[in-house]
Amino acid sequence: MKTEKYKILVLSDLKKTENTILKNSVSLAKMIDAEIALFHVKKHIDIVGGDNQLSAIRALNEEHNTTKKTIDTSVNSYAKDYDVKIRGSYAFGKIKEEILKQIKSYKPDVIVLGQRDSNSLQLIGDGIIKFVLKEFKGYIMISSDENGLIPNEKMTLGVFNNSTKFFDTEFSKDVITHTQTPLKSFKIINSQKTDTKTVIEKEPKMVEYVFEQNSNALKTLSSFILKNNVNLLCVDRTENKTKNTGEASLREVVNKLNVSLLVSEA
Template identity: 35%
Template sequence: MEAKYKILVLVDLSETSHETLKNALNLAKVIGGSLEVFHVKSLTNIVKNENQISAMRSLDEEKNLSKRKLQNLVNIFSKEESIPLTFDFAFGNVKNEIEHHIEKIKPDIIVLGKRRQKVFNFLGEDVTQFLLNKFFGIILIAGEGKNLQSIDGISIGFYSDTLGDYNVEITKDLSKKAISPIKFFKVRKRSSVHATNEAVNRLKSTYNGKNVVEYEFEESSDALINFVSKNKIGLLCMGRGGKKKDWTDKFIGEIIGTNRENSKLKAPLLIYGR
């Protein structure tokens, strides 16, 4: 059966790549997706010698090394999983190569991981913010030490103030493995971003037979993140706010740690498209 979603997994081949791919595989199991793993490396970090022959030799060696590492990473999962899984890699300007690859394969969802101190970072390149600006589809940022569950069910929380009508289809697919109760969050102070009651009600209606509970917090990421942690929520979902994109991008940046030294949110974060 053809996969419903095409999922692109960005990896930097660091120690977190295994966890990133595991999150992507579990998401694919829940919603029905195929996976492509993609790695890109800057040429300036490979070719350090002006001698052309030496530079070509370094490039060939790095190509072979990257291919082996990607093949080994994919092999770990492909033997156990029935989900279509391929890989590719490129050398060049990191952001340009990622943008070209997105245009080439047209993924529905992009999955990326976290490094120790920053959200997914290719040798200093802030790929997360770049994707938020350039990619209009869904982005899943893998959890830090907390993998997205697929077999035993998902405990899902939605940040209601950022959701809209375009979120309904993926929400239906996520609900297949969701466990009760489904949690919706709002902030007490009137925020710059609102989902219509109709949109939120449509989202809630996708969880037929499951309880839905609502919570309100002060307009602070700390309160929401603490609740996510204490209640063992396995996946936090939020939108980008449409016309209020700048506000939601700033808020997303705060809770995933792109504006701070360490990431605050440990659970996987699914950012809806726009």
């Protein structure tokens, strides 16, 4: 029996963005030869509310059946359509505790979760992204609805602010094999302190785009990235930059760049 090279854990809220997250995850899995485990967790209080015991039991049973059916349908569909090994599971309880249990038991190489959505429940949101970054030291893919990855097709890969942790690893070599060239590098600089050339040929096969540091830099960069059909942007895992540097923190990048991000290992 074939053993996949990597393991991807997908954290899903089973909301409207589930298909995008799964498609991006499947695309990555096909690139790096990985299996996928989809995991969903919901708080008990969101299921039973303030109902009496009998109603609470009935609500839990119904939620078990509905959740299992929803997950099985998605998992089986993607496994069949894209010939990828994928399974699904779920839990009811404290969200962060259940996620941590899943990370410890499955031991993934990559975790995939969705971007913050102010209108959604907090399974996928600022709190969970921060929690996963703290507890998990491997690669983290934060999936966006825009310019999604397409299974079995080469993607356009970008690099943000000279991200270096991604390269020179076996994982990066597997990803780059499925990437269109040239790679695209995006930098935000203070032109008074740095060379102001806007496009620079770099090795190997990389084109660099440079943006002036100002209050709208990330917004401008986000629009430029979308127009250039970048599917995935590599970002170093740093809450880097103090207020004195003026450079964007990882939190700002996650919140303001509307593109799927691949955050480096710790």
